[in-house]
Amino acid sequence: MVAAAAAARSRKRRSPPRGLGDLHDDVLERVLARLPPASFFRLRAVCRRWSAAAASPTFLHACGRVPSRDPWFLMLSDRPHPPLAFDATDRSWNRCRAAPAKGVVPVASSGGLILYRAPATGELVVANPLTGASRALPVPPEAHGAPRRLHAIAMYGSPYRVALFAGELPDLSMAVFDSSRDSWEGPVALSRRHEAMLLPDAPSQGGADDTVYFLSKSGDVVATNMQRSASKQYSSVVAASSERGDGDAVAYFLSHSGTVVACDTARRTFAELPRILPVYFEYSIDVVACNGAAYAVVLAEYLDTASLRVWEFAGGAWRQVAAMPPAMSHAFYGKKADINCVGHGDRLMVCVSSGEANGCFMCDVSSNQWEELAKCVNGDGEVNEFLAAFSFEPRLEISV
Template sequence: MSIAAASGGSKRRRGLGDLHDDVLERVLARLPPSAFFRLRSVCRRWRAAASSPTFLHACSLLPSRDPWFLMLSSHSPPIAFDAADRSWILPSRASAAAATDAAVPVASSGGLVLYRSPHTGALSVSNPLTGATRALPSPPGTAAPLHAVAMYGSPYRVALFAGDIHDGMSMAVFDSSTATWAPPLALSRKAAPPHAAAADDTAEVVYFLSKSGDVVSTNMQRSASKQYSSAVVTSSSGGVTAYFLSDSGTVVACDTARREYAELPRILPVYFEYSVDVVACGGAAYAVVLAEQLDTASLRVWEFVAAGDGDGEWRQVAAMPPAMSHAFYGRKADVNCAGHGDRLMVCVSSGDGEANGCFMCDVSNNRWEELPECVNSDGVEVNDFLAAFSFEPRLEITV
């Protein structure tokens, strides 16, 4: 006699409702992160599972998730791009944390994003997936100008780099495990490479494209989100180096373990107009440069390769196909970048709004693709992104 006959002639199909709670939680933990927003609306059992500590533990057992890129526009709320689904996540919890005190993202690490108030300088950390937010205590007071903000590690740390790049900088670090700031530490300046000496000649006026796409001289004017942004690289030994742009457009590298920094040589000569941003991905820091030459525009990715004794050189590691980059010729376009793993996102915004676009590059094989159009909740295309920050969407990450 068959099992079906013994049970009355029918076989009941088992569904998710028949799973034990811990099995159900492990299944739900494997759903795409974008589905987490809808878990609580399915049924009371799923709502309870989504809030369970064991469910969060099941999420933590997954080794990694594809990144999301938090994108900021001048006329639209923040929007996230899901690299796994190649889709845009319209405003929801992913942008809720930006509503406090007009705070804007300035850094990200792991599954967290760091926000800073342009008015007060107050810092807060948020998990964009859950909306959980934590205000950081006020950093040690200093009259020195702030140059860059970096976020790294787990437990996470926040580093503020301030001072005069030519006369000496300092670094103040917040440790989330102790919830305290360490007193500011002085950073020593390394000698510039011989061929970088011309970049330090303050008698010359250096012209370049600002982060807003305008040709300026001497001082770089950047958006509130990118003004203090940095690219952080962690070595195999655990050392952390933060890279950021100086006011004059040079790349500054700060070794937090050795407490020293150096201005790297310029990629392009003086009096050459270009837009530049620094980004970290694949365990390395890169400078992404959009420049015009020979009646066309080129977008290239450069890595600084040290040669010892403070010397080194920039080497090109990737370049956008000319058929793509030529569209930005004559547009006074600006580049803003974010990286995660081997992925490098490049947002290009032109001064006239006619040649905007978002592109993803796999740096390891120099493969480029243009991302699909982003349409907001009002049905309007959004493509004037001023900043991008990458994070790994994880429910279990606490602030």
């Protein structure tokens, strides 16, 4: 009896291990959904069963149950090449889907979506860069009278919203598209408000509501005479605010004189914040959101060297929260370099470009740790040089 039981246990121990092929379909889909996003492009080529799983609606549902994914950064260049993204987890370069239409350029991002705009017509298209699914938005409403100059485009929230800010100080207006209603609201006028009245609602850490920050890329505060990319001309970022209701936002952009303008979309007001540097300084600046807070990133020259610093507006004043190590930033001294930045979580990516020096850097804002990204080499052995980036969460299940 004892010998028979021991033999049974021995046979049980010697049974062949079970593999992925033995899993039930729903279990297999849950396993595949947790693979790195770059693997999604290869699922259909493994076998027929995996190809069928990748096309299944229940597989997309399983992907939606994955709570979060580390960001990808869609990289922008002035040279034609297949769309490329930097995977912040694997530290690798991956291909993305091509633009949803000919002639459109990315101008904003939110969650797993990228917003594209046609410079010639102003048409807006939303796309998932992982799947290629896209849709054109309805034509935005026009303000009464002559067309107004577009300052910035912001994309935020879930369901997503797209905000257009137009006009010239002190005559500003905004129009907002709500994807849940598939319609535009506005344009509505924004009235000037004293800065002190806006400070209690200044951006703060924490909270689940949306605060929008954006930056006009023209103006004489920029240290370089280069024409900025059309993709970053209306760049925007989104940060959280604990004081806002669903759909409300405070928008920040750079005026032509170099001041930061704060627009409260709920109260339909705006105020100008203090300068970071004196008006006679030349510097390149961008606004970025990291982990629920908004920051200004400034590249300037001091005492025969270049300095790249990260600033936060709090308590009525700007304060420095991070700085690139001098050994890194000094390489851009005298180069008339331009910076374009994007954030996601604790990560801040800075693309520095000039006629003489280029580079992409990643910073952990919470620890002030900086690193230069590895170069991206194309099939001809040439190094791709990137001007800017947009961050997105690579998710197959996100619909447009």
